[in-house]
Amino acid sequence: MSEFFLHNLWLVPVYGIIGAFLTLPWSVGLIRRTGPRPAAYINLFMTFIGFVHGTWAFTNLWHSPPQQLSLEWLHVADLQLSLVIEISPVNLGAMELVTAICLLAQVFALGYMEKDWSIARFYGLMGLFEAALSGLAISDSLLLSYGLLEILTFSTYLLVGFWYAQPLVVTAARDAFLTKRVGDILLLMGIVTLSSYGTGLTFSELEAWAANPPLTPWECSLLGLALIAGPVGKCAQFPLNLWLDEAMEGPNPAGIIRNTVVVSAGAFVLLKMEPVYTITPVTSDALIIIGTITAVGASLVALAQIDIKRALSHSTSAYMGLVFIAVGLDQIDIALLLLLTHAIAKAVLFMSIGGIILNTHGQNITEMGGLWSRMPATTTAFIVGSAGLVCLFPFGTFWTMRRWVNGFWETPIWLLVLLVGVNFFTSINLTRLFRLVFLGKPQQKTRRSPEVIWLMAFPMVTGTILTLLVPLLLQRWQLLLTWSPGNDFLARTLIVTLAMPMLITAGALGVVVGLLIPLSRSMSRPTQFYLRFIQDLLAYDFYIDRAYNFTVVLMVSQLSKVMAWIDRYVVDGFVNLTGFATLFGGSALKYNVSGQSQFYILTIVIGIGLALGWFMFTGQWTTIFEFWSKQLA
Amino acid sequence: MLSALIWLPLIGALIIAVIPPAENSQTPRNIALVSSFCVFGWGLWIAINYDVAIAGLQFAEHIPWVEWLGLNYDIAIDGLSLPLMVLNGLLTLVAIWISSKEIHRPRFYFALFLLLQASVNGAFLAQDVLLFFLFYEIEIIPLYFLIAIWGGKRRGYAAIKFLLYTAVSGILLLASFLGLTFLSGANTFAYTALQNTSLPMASQLLLLAGIVVGFGIKIPFLPFHTWLPDAHVEASTPVSVILAGVLLKLGTYGLLRFGLGLFPEAWSVVAPWLAIWAAISALYGASCAIAQTDMKKVVAYSSIAHMAFILLAAAAATPISLAAAEIQMISHGLISGLLFLLVGIVYKKTGSRDVNYLRGLLNPERGLPITGALMILGVMASAGLPGMAGFVAEFLIFRGSFIAYPIPTLLCLVGTGLTAVYFLLMINKVFFGRLTPELAAMDPVNWGDQFPAVVLVILLFIFGLQPQWMIRWSEADTAALITPTAQVELSLNSLQ
């Protein structure tokens, strides 16, 4: 029985697809007299089956070695491409996380989207989302992973575009797709290159190939950079980070998945490709630089956001930045732990704010306040989620951080400073949010705010409990991690000893600062020019979008306008006209229709015929060609 | 057997022509439907009976014709032409299906369509270069009338432009074919005979130039492409579907068969330049598409960009890239046919194709939601979304060409990236947003109009998930195209 579940593990993504497919009768309007909720129930059911299947396989896996299932997809000439999945504890663990969060988010959506008549489409897209994500978790081939990443890009586009009539959604969905697509195309370039240089595209083949690549260092660097571009886009890292901010226009239940497992999916692919990065230090350096810039930048940007969803989504970018750094440092276990602890905590946070948005009909935190006493589940979820996110004993991230700095890995001093910084700023941000949203006096929009209905409260509470259980899970999954201590442990005792106290202090300090900084609930802004400048700079994401508008976007749009102009007036008007003028004389080239158009056709056909006959009978062709071949030879 | 593919539609056309005209009659359309259905079915039957295991020509028919000229009725089918023949059958059926029931002069219209199908099939099947040329020229005439009579406001302009360009294309091809025959001293136009001739490199290059430019106009490549956007804009939807879906493939088919196939040595000399040309053409088409405001023009320029990938693959001439070129022809045929069909629906319902005027068409009650959904899938297929046919074709083209020409391949990949840009700009303007009151009174689309689009989307998915069903037909024959030319350099550093 357990063998059956293992060998048919590929079914888990398929469940999602089936669910998505079955929503069609409602989403395309074949069933109109009754409502669309059966589509939601079907998808919930399929997700549940996937979850159960995965759980069963997971619990039975501990005793069997990793195995691969392969399906030949395509072969042309000497190219063989297979779709491969690997059944290993890490992969199944990731898939469990995906299906669990999808299940919670889908139950949550049943409440959150209860007033939306298009939930069939919504759940169909969620099914697609889930299929791509769970496929990514178990995929063992770069090609399959690429395909699933693209489908993820596509379903992100559709989910962000779910409220298609809303003005900001129109651009947000487009930008989300295009930004991710930039990364995907670069990744595709990398894949084409890899495949052309003779490696198979499964991760194990890649690892073997990377041990001795037939490339110059320069080519290796380019290849490595192309390969990380995909995850950079997916994980919303600088400079492809803005889509996540814009994607917050989409419905919150999709936001739960997007801010947790979708960004993690990109990072998961990243760390599967890790052997390739080791070819050249350039790639690891790039990962570390990108990760650092994003972690610092996004932590700061989050502080200035007044939109509750965006304040949290930028923090997602920051944590993914830490994952990038971990991968860059070749610390895969840390990256995995970060993904796990971040995903669960963030899911709970996003569920919590979902209830708030629904109750207050807004996302502006300056208009909120005083919610705590009326919304126990929401408040608890926010507190526990925040605790799980920052380095606070005994919650998830604490153990991840501890593992990172307690000597098993090399911990450069800059990394410690960075972690302290991120932890500090995240604490400030979450404390600030908590104060504005939950504490203080109720404002007009938070004056009436009963706790959310059970369909939303239930997954919220479940997630809260899950977050609390993360330390236990970690303990159980420690078996999956490597336990060899760093070789220079003794040389760095000072860092190792001080690291955890520093991190915890930073978190605590962040809370204190968060509690003490003056928060204005009104829209008033600092009068000092510098303060205002900094606030705006952060609030508008360092104006990166404007930088894009004045560079890439401007360039593409102007270039295309110039091209279109050239096409119309130079290529069409001049080049071709001159060409035809010499061929046909002046009369035909105005493309005039003098009612005689049929006449032209006859002229041409007859002309060609006559020329043909004349040449053939007089043998002119041979003469002409002999002449030219002599000339050219 | 194969002849039926040419003669069946001709008979259909004849029947339509001789039946007495009746007011408001659906007879011509029905006859055309039955005829094209039979041709499609027959094409499928031939495909089923085609033996993929053996490369080379099958179902050959030979009837001596103008023997003193060396022109014979030689037709046969191989893996290169078979998928295109089936594609022609499918898209002609689609085009006739979506042709308006109230079209004026229906007898002439449907007869022309069947004539078009017959001549295109003839061109795909011809194994005699002169016969190919004949069909290639005949095909111009019905298409010219289809644009000139049932087109838009500037149909006369577009039709004449199309005619002139294609005529030049024909002249160049004819010159090259004749030149090849006479220079090589072969007293036949039979393809297989011409394949075995050997000429000095200079003459080869000259003849190849004629063929490349001749087909380059048809495909079309920069700078010979300007007839295409005009023709598409003015042509009615069914004509656009055929034009983009099938007729452009005549060009790439010819390029492979008569360019690469007849002049392998010369080809390997010019190939690097062709690859660069392909990259420029692809990027040029893509950037022009971004600036367009007419939906049809966007799709037309996208065609130019996507057809350029085939030139890249042909230039690289690796076993993978050539198989990929064939797949790209099929997938582009399906995708561009689908996109023109959907743009046609939008135009028919709203009376506009202006991306700055149309808005919010996804509205489920008063808009065109299903059309919009299919359009999203169509542009995603075009942008190379994995799971659909476009991805398989493009991935294999890039994978096959990278070894030979890395830089042009990467540039073409950028072109693929730009596909998403111009199509999403279009989709998000036209289908997203709030439906404007001016647009709120359009008629609903009935399922009959959308049915062909649904079929095409399903096919795109099937071929995307099971690419072997597309590859199996032609792999052996595309590989055969290059076996005589083992000297094509497959070095990684050919550009360095």
Added chain:
Amino acid sequence: MVTTVLEPSRHPLAKYVHRLEQGLPMLDNNDQNVMEVVGILKSYGIVLDAYSNNLNYVAESQFLNLFPFFKYFNGEVNAGKLGQFWWHKRINYEYAEYCMRSMFWHGGGGLDAYVDSPEFIAVAKQAIAARWKNNPLMLSLNKLFPDFLLEQTRQMAYYTGLGQFWRVMSDMFLALSDRYDAGEIKSTSDVTQHILAALVADAAKPITYKVELGGKTYHLIPESAGITFLMDTGVPYVEAIFFRGTPFPGTVSYNAQAAQIPPEKSTFTYGALYADPLPIGGSGIPPTLLMQDMRHYLPDYLQKYYDKTGRSEQDIRVKICQTFQKSMFCVTSAALMGLVPNPLDTDDFEAQQANRTFFESWMDRLIPSQITNVNQA
């Protein structure tokens, strides 16, 4: 004595000011409009009947039930009902709750004030204690989050408040339909007068709320609280649902930095009189639920009319919404006539002027509404 005559209004919507002053509805009078309005109010009446029954049921029988899985079943749980529920072959009570929550959120009127009063809180606390008397977990949770169950109880009060309000409205609309069938309703003015008469007749009807827990009755809103139909539920309802409403995620961005949603609730214009009917049926447009419910109960004459206009069945919800908006302007007209400070037929100049000011101030709010569109069609 100098008789002063009121000059014509210079308001942008002066036409409607004058109509209201003459006791006429804002909606143009023609047979088409009368047919549409009465027809839609008939189906609305049927739907409101179901909504009202359910809201009252929830308030009485699902008091502080934290997992009210069967709250839409009205106490009748069997396999058939469950099947229908899962197949979504049912009234969308979610919409009723949405209206209730909007009303609760926007507040205003006596009910809003009463649920904050010490009397209500005292009884509510007793009821909560009784409801959870054997559940220390819940009681301690309630201690930890002191307003949790109290806020839920307030919401329960709104359940019943809206339920009782809609009870009256439903009966009124069904009676209107009966009178139309009997040939008594001939103009839009007749419609408005019918509604006005019913509103006036029930104006002082008390709104009360009591729950029975463990054999003991808790009078959460006793009659002595003086909560009445018109001023304490009707007016806040019109304000919350017709005028303010809540932003639809399908058409308005919630992005705080984009600032599309005004910070003041009172300046919201997302209500039934303002909403654009075109997006109905799309994603993120809650009123779709109501239109969907009404489509099942359209009288034959209205169904026939929809069948032959536009896309017949395919865009029926948009058409229903357009008609519904017409009827809502009639209801609003009646409400305004009921609330006007002086009798409409007064000869007193001062009184007339007061009425003018009253109507003009309401018309100010209606400038961005759909009133011109409604009268164009």
